[in-house]
Amino acid sequence: MTVKMKLFSYNLMDTFIHHLSGLTKLICFLFLTFAVMYSYDIRVILAITAFSIFLLLKSKIKFRQIRTMVLYVLIFILTNAIISFFFSPEMGVEIYGTRHDICKLYGRFYLTQEQLFYSLTKMVKYASVVPLGMIFLLTTNPSEFASSLNRVGTPYKASYAVALTLRYFPDIQRDYRDISQAQQARGLDLSRKAKFISRVKNSLLIVIPLIFSSLDRIELISNAMDLRGFGKGKSRTWYTAKKFNRQDILALTVSALIFIGSICVSVFINHSRFYNPFI
Amino acid sequence: MDEQVIIEFSDFSFQYYSQAEPTLHEINLKIHRGEKVLIVGPSGSGKSTLGHCINGLIPFSYKGAITGSLTIKGEDTQKKDIYELSKWVGTVLQDSDGQFVGLTAGEDIAFALENDNIPPEVMHERVRKVAEMVEMHYLLTSSPFELSGGQKQRTSLAGVMVDDVDILLFDEPLANLDPATGKTAIEIIDDIHQNSGKTILIIEHRLEDVLHRHVDRILVMKDGRIIADRDAHTLVSSDILVETGIREPLYVTALKYAGVDVSPEISPGYITTLKAEVTQTALTEWQDKIQSPPAKPKKPIILSLEDVHFSYDGIHPILQDINFDIQEGEIVSLVGKNGAGKSTLSKLICGFEKLDRGIIRYYGEDIKDKTIKERAEIIGVVLQNPNQMISKSLIFDEIALGLRFRDVPEEEIQERVEKVLKVCGLSPFRSWPISALSYGQKKRVTIASILVLGPRILILDEPTAGQDFRHYTEIMEFLEAINQLGVTIILITHDMHLMLEYSPRAIVLAGGRIVGDTAASVVLTNDAIIEKANLKETSLFNLAQMSHIPDGTRFVQRFIDYDRSVRHQ
Numbered sequence: 001m002t003v004k005m006k007l008f009s010y011n012l013m014d015t016f017i018h019h020l021s022g023l024t025k026l027i028c029f030l031f032l033t034f035a036v037m038y039s040y041d042i043r044v045i046l047a048i049t050a051f052s053i054f055l056l057l058k059s060k061i062k063f064r065q066i067r068t069m070v071l072y073v074l075i076f077i078l079t080n081a082i083i084s085f086f087f088s089p090e091m092g093v094e095i096y097g098t099r100h101d102i103c104k105l106y107g108r109f110y111l112t113q114e115q116l117f118y119s120l121t122k123m124v125k126y127a128s129v130v131p132l133g134m135i136f137l138l139t140t141n142p143s144e145f146a147s148s149l150n151r152v153g154t155p156y157k158a159s160y161a162v163a164l165t166l167r168y169f170p171d172i173q174r175d176y177r178d179i180s181q182a183q184q185a186r187g188l189d190l191s192r193k194a195k196f197i198s199r200v201k202n203s204l205l206i207v208i209p210l211i212f213s214s215l216d217r218i219e220l221i222s223n224a225m226d227l228r229g230f231g232k233g234k235s236r237t238w239y240t241a242k243k244f245n246r247q248d249i250l251a252l253t254v255s256a257l258i259f260i261g262s263i264c265v266s267v268f269i270n271h272s273r274f275y276n277p278f279i
Numbered sequence: 280m281d282e283q284v285i286i287e288f289s290d291f292s293f294q295y296y297s298q299a300e301p302t303l304h305e306i307n308l309k310i311h312r313g314e315k316v317l318i319v320g321p322s323g324s325g326k327s328t329l330g331h332c333i334n335g336l337i338p339f340s341y342k343g344a345i346t347g348s349l350t351i352k353g354e355d356t357q358k359k360d361i362y363e364l365s366k367w368v369g370t371v372l373q374d375s376d377g378q379f380v381g382l383t384a385g386e387d388i389a390f391a392l393e394n395d396n397i398p399p400e401v402m403h404e405r406v407r408k409v410a411e412m413v414e415m416h417y418l419l420t421s422s423p424f425e426l427s428g429g430q431k432q433r434t435s436l437a438g439v440m441v442d443d444v445d446i447l448l449f450d451e452p453l454a455n456l457d458p459a460t461g462k463t464a465i466e467i468i469d470d471i472h473q474n475s476g477k478t479i480l481i482i483e484h485r486l487e488d489v490l491h492r493h494v495d496r497i498l499v500m501k502d503g504r505i506i507a508d509r510d511a512h513t514l515v516s517s518d519i520l521v522e523t524g525i526r527e528p529l530y531v532t533a534l535k536y537a538g539v540d541v542s543p544e545i546s547p548g549y550i551t552t553l554k555a556e557v558t559q560t561a562l563t564e565w566q567d568k569i570q571s572p573p574a575k576p577k578k579p580i581i582l583s584l585e586d587v588h589f590s591y592d593g594i595h596p597i598l599q600d601i602n603f604d605i606q607e608g609e610i611v612s613l614v615g616k617n618g619a620g621k622s623t624l625s626k627l628i629c630g631f632e633k634l635d636r637g638i639i640r641y642y643g644e645d646i647k648d649k650t651i652k653e654r655a656e657i658i659g660v661v662l663q664n665p666n667q668m669i670s671k672s673l674i675f676d677e678i679a680l681g682l683r684f685r686d687v688p689e690e691e692i693q694e695r696v697e698k699v700l701k702v703c704g705l706s707p708f709r710s711w712p713i714s715a716l717s718y719g720q721k722k723r724v725t726i727a728s729i730l731v732l733g734p735r736i737l738i739l740d741e742p743t744a745g746q747d748f749r750h751y752t753e754i755m756e757f758l759e760a761i762n763q764l765g766v767t768i769i770l771i772t773h774d775m776h777l778m779l780e781y782s783p784r785a786i787v788l789a790g791g792r793i794v795g796d797t798a799a800s801v802v803l804t805n806d807a808i809i810e811k812a813n814l815k816e817t818s819l820f821n822l823a824q825m826s827h828i829p830d831g832t833r834f835v836q837r838f839i840d841y842d843r844s845v846r847h848q
Binding site: 178204205236 | 376406
């Protein structure tokens with residue numbers, strides 16, 4: 001059962017994060033992401049991670065909403081760490097310039113404190129982006145997101161296409177399901193039992209009716225939009241656009257400061273993007 | 280120039296570049312400010328094209344050659360673009376779901392304002408005000424998936440009224456609505472007309488439903504011309520409706536059957552204005568003469584559902600306690616408002632979804648272990664939109680598809696397809712490309728492609744949706760012919776006429792439960808069922824009550840019996 005599947009499971013809540021404008025959230029998201037991406041200082045990264053988890057809690061996002069996503073990210077991060085260890089087990093030693101062996105693993109593979117520290121830093125770095133992305137996706141109304149895109153310079157027709165896609169995606173999905181069921185009743189085999197070539201051919205039997213019924217829909221939508229004046233002006237306003245207020249300015253200032261702070265720590269304290277606890 | 284004329288066609292003709300013949304011929308028409316005009320006509324009569332000319336879709340989206348002139352508010356529309364016209368003419372299209380462009384009702388209402396660069400603060404205020412007029416103000420943050428068909432239509436209406444247009448154009452506003460919602464839609468349109476004095480144009484072929492409220496004039500179109508322009512009373516008293524293939528109100532048919540002289544003197548345009556005191560005797564005498572047809576002999580039960588329960592998520596039940604038997608050779612209607620569970624029920628029968636509880640039996644045998652493909656050989660399902668089923672370019676191949684999937688030998692395929700082509704009246708088109716067929720013919724192709732598998736039960740979802748009376752009759756007569764060959768038919772429908780005329784029995788669903796399983800004449804005269812399932816009582820019942828006929832249900836049943844005997848002569 002996939003009827004309820006949505007691209008954005010945006011939910012309306014009454015928190016200060018939901019009240020921020022989409023544009024603010026987009027810019028803050030970029031600031032904070034760049035801040036953690038730039039720095040390899042685990043102290044900075046942990047601080048930002050803690051901050052973003054705090055925001056996640058504040059925005060009342062339930063764990064079950066993000067469970068699947070978190071799981072995928074964890075698997076990705078672990079695999080990434082293991083693979084990069086096997087490709088360059090000496091990366092940590094190279095970066096930090098010291099060597100503290102913990103034990104010999106196999107052949108030329110030594111586990112070092114430096115490598116462990118480096119891997120840990122990288123894992124936390126990737127993981128810290130997850131709460132930020134989740135907050136942005138789950139607290140931003142898709143139309144407001146479109147309006148934000150428009151305000152940062154994307155042409156409004158392109159921005160509106162984003163909102164339209166989200167609007168009609170479930171409809172197309174429902175059409176697809178209906179067509180697929182009707183074709184299966186006629187005997188179409190979509191299971192893995194069928195040969196690859198015939199599976200490709202068979203999927204055409206669903207795609208063709210889907211295209212034809214979607215063309216009808218597109219004609220209707222474009223007429224409906226023309227009749228209400230879409231595309232007549234060089235610009236348009238947005239019903240969902242939120243005004244900038246004090247909270248937005250506060251949020252932008254805080255994220256900008258975090259971004260600058262992260263760069264300052266690298267430049268003035270660590271004199272490198274890495275924090276080196278070994279010397 | 281006359282200030283009062285808001286729309287004026289003079290010797291106006293239009294020909295689509297893609298067509299060999301003009302679609303509109305020398306239209307001369309004046310519509311006055313504040314008038315409420317209904318435009319009726321069969322498919323292809325040019326009524327939608329006329330609407331497109333008024334709202335500017337012609338020539339903006341649909342190109343063609345225009346001769347003569349069309350002025351709106353005294354200005355030549357040829358010199359205006361669609362955007363300027365949209366400030367004067369607000370159009371509500373027939374598909375209330377497809378035209379819903381916003382992600383919420385509020386955004387959708389605001390769409391025109393957004394395109395006008397109205398600042399958000401002003402916009403919110405105007406949206407709220409106009410939403411109040413159509414009682415949508417408490418649903419502004421709802422998504423189209425949470426709204427009913429009627430609510431979506433109100434949203435569309437608010438979306439054009441937000442611009443304070445002079446003219447409201449409704450293109451088949453009743454097409455996708457259940458009967459009760461359609462009735463409300465007509466009431467809303469009428470209230471707006473009364474309160475705002477806007478000029479209202481309604482394009483619709485369902486005459487009787489629109490005449491639930493007063494209209495000033497009715498234009499009848501045929502073959503690109505306006506062949507009649509008169510008020511409701513004189514129109515229904517004439518033969519024009521029958522000749523053009525537009526369904527006359529059912530109560531008018533009943534009056535004619537009873538030999539009543541239907542003339543403007545008895546104000547027959549609306550059921551509410553009809554002078555029933557003069558019709559009473561004739562109707563009573565007529566009713567008493569009609570013989571009920573002999574009861575049909577009992578046939579074996581082909582399909583039975585026992586205690587069927589279903590939900591998608593295990594929490595919110597979609598269907599509960601569904602029990603019914605269908606006899607071999609029956610035609611049964613499955614009715615109820617959108618979301619009542621009608622489509623889900625057909626999916627369960629076909630095996631697209633699995634039951635939570637209960638048994639579905641085919642000739643007494645539980646079919647739970649049959650796959651979708653196996654069930655298709657006993658129960659066929661035809662979707663509403665033929666474009667959703669057609670995947671081949673030639674008719675023969677389309678119909679043969681199901682057999683080819685089953686590896687039937689090619690000789691046998693030839694034979695079986697030929698036979699079905701003949702049954703469906705498609706033999707002459709055998710080697711035509713499907714794209715060259717009309718909607719009704721495509722519908723036949725999809726029915727043929729299911730029939731070829733030899734199912735004993737056929738489930739059809741809204742088989743006549745969007746069809747005019749002639750095509751409706753054609754499709755239904757065809758289905759009756761199939762039924763005569765022994766195929767049991769289940770019709771999922773909103774169309775009360777279809778239910779009365781073609782299915783002796785109706786199963787009514789509301790909120791996932793069966794609230795009625797009885798004769799169509801009983802369903803459409805029972806207040807409790809009507810209200811629960813968003814149906815609308817038939818005007819025949821009103822006629823019986825107004826004429827002081829004691830048993831209204833019996834009167835409706837007599838009408839059905841008589842009507843059927845007339846049709847089958």
